[in-house]
Amino acid sequence: MSYMTESPAHSALWPAPTAPGAVDATVTVPGSKSVTNRGLVLAALSSEPGWLRRPLRSRDTLLMAQALRTLGVGIDETVSSSSAPSGETGGGEAWRIIPAGLRGPATVDVGNAGTVMRFLPPVAALADGPIRFDGDPRSYERPLGGVIDGLRALGARIDDDHRGALPMTVHGSGGLDGGRVEIDASSSSQFVSALLLSAPRFNQGVEVRHVGDTLPSMPHIRMTVDMLRIAGAQVDTPEAGGEPNVWRVTPGALLGRDLTVEPDLSNAQPFLAAALVTGGRVTIPDWPEHTTQPGDALREIFTEMGGSCELTEQGLTFTGSGRIHGIDIDLSEVGELTPGIAAVAALADSESVLRGVAHLRLHETDRLAALTKEINGLGGDVTETADGLHIRPRPLRGGVFHTYDDHRMATAGAIIGLAVEGVQVENVATTAKTLPDFPEMWTDMLGPVTATARRA
Numbered sequence: 001m002s003y004m005t006e007s008p009a010h011s012a013l014w015p016a017p018t019a020p021g022a023v024d025a026t027v028t029v030p031g032s033k034s035v036t037n038r039g040l041v042l043a044a045l046s047s048e049p050g051w052l053r054r055p056l057r058s059r060d061t062l063l064m065a066q067a068l069r070t071l072g073v074g075i076d077e078t079v080s081s082s083s084a085p086s087g088e089t090g091g092g093e094a095w096r097i098i099p100a101g102l103r104g105p106a107t108v109d110v111g112n113a114g115t116v117m118r119f120l121p122p123v124a125a126l127a128d129g130p131i132r133f134d135g136d137p138r139s140y141e142r143p144l145g146g147v148i149d150g151l152r153a154l155g156a157r158i159d160d161d162h163r164g165a166l167p168m169t170v171h172g173s174g175g176l177d178g179g180r181v182e183i184d185a186s187s188s189s190q191f192v193s194a195l196l197l198s199a200p201r202f203n204q205g206v207e208v209r210h211v212g213d214t215l216p217s218m219p220h221i222r223m224t225v226d227m228l229r230i231a232g233a234q235v236d237t238p239e240a241g242g243e244p245n246v247w248r249v250t251p252g253a254l255l256g257r258d259l260t261v262e263p264d265l266s267n268a269q270p271f272l273a274a275a276l277v278t279g280g281r282v283t284i285p286d287w288p289e290h291t292t293q294p295g296d297a298l299r300e301i302f303t304e305m306g307g308s309c310e311l312t313e314q315g316l317t318f319t320g321s322g323r324i325h326g327i328d329i330d331l332s333e334v335g336e337l338t339p340g341i342a343a344v345a346a347l348a349d350s351e352s353v354l355r356g357v358a359h360l361r362l363h364e365t366d367r368l369a370a371l372t373k374e375i376n377g378l379g380g381d382v383t384e385t386a387d388g389l390h391i392r393p394r395p396l397r398g399g400v401f402h403t404y405d406d407h408r409m410a411t412a413g414a415i416i417g418l419a420v421e422g423v424q425v426e427n428v429a430t431t432a433k434t435l436p437d438f439p440e441m442w443t444d445m446l447g448p449v450t451a452t453a454r455r456a
């Protein structure tokens, strides 16, 4: 299976640092991948220029920006926020997005970014000309059928040589009818988000009805709806008294906005985990009081696993208790948190059952297989279930932790390395997908620990 293949170029080993004591650090986490890529798409489809402040600059977001540029959108990444119209949000980068007529021929490289491969085909259907979509080998294996079939039902012409997967060509005709569509989004919530994000520009808007058994990552669909509304779209949702599993977007102009991107709370996970694993304390500045990001659930999940947290003006402070408990939890809403939770669970004082995440087999890698193999490779006792993992903690030993081009596998290996000597994370550079500075941030977080340990 593809998750087992290792490319020689990726064989570099990163010695994951062990924590000599309790961490005590403040870690500023860059912007959310999910918010940045939605912000870029919505701004590109707007009727006037907009700003995106403190965007995430990582492989996934740069691929999104590059793809939109290829279609004709202007994105100035170098603008500092001081020259932005309302500089009151402070320093940091601000991107200026200037919408333009979308046109092909063009080729979009999706890398292995779910947000790019799912959110952009509907945008391409609005463009004039053929848009070819291609990406990393893994992108060919990730589900796309809901987007392709959905777009066809709404009037798009698509050549998908591999039936429901990449590579493919969307033959944009300058507009799309839109209307009613049924899709099965049980393999990815991003199918729903994709069809909703571009829908204000469809002639009839859209009514998306999910007809599958399960629907993962609901907070990400709520994020899509929230951001559409902020951009001026009218959206009817199941939460607002509508039918279950049905979303409607009315056609209309999207407005250029001045949006500040929240820190990526899923990327905050390894740092919070460090507080839990070492019985220390980590503060993440700018943790939003209200958010649709699934990472917000870490406040509850990690508290149940053995700590406490406090949200103050300084941010979110998580304090470990020195004990790590197992957890029995349905992670279907917050699937992307699974690798980090599994890593902590492998170090706990009792068993864990992680449920509701069968769809992780089709993420960056087969995450259930990869976590099982790698934790067991260090002496752990993990078994795959039909929809998750059963983790029985055991004393672990050092060894190579393979990452299969999955950023969250790399951070999971780093978490285990805090407590287990001799863990070597293969291809830690894969964290560049969403957090290019991860190794430096990790070492910086541990810096004060070393100082504390020396003082003690």
Ligand SMILES: O=C(O)C1=C[C@@H](OP(=O)(O)O)[C@@H](O)[C@H](O)C1
Pocket: 033, 034, 035, 114, 115, 187, 188, 189, 190, 193, 216, 217, 220, 221, 335, 336, 359
């Ligand atoms: O819409 C989004 O930004 C995301 C939705 C989720 O995808 P799935 O529903 O495919 O799990 C999540 O895992 C991914 O990291 C980001």
Ligand SMILES: C=C(OP(=O)(O)O)C(=O)O
Pocket: 112, 113, 114, 115, 336, 363, 364, 408, 434
């Ligand atoms: C599943 C993830 O990414 P993608 O957006 O590529 O689906 C993830 O970041 O955990």
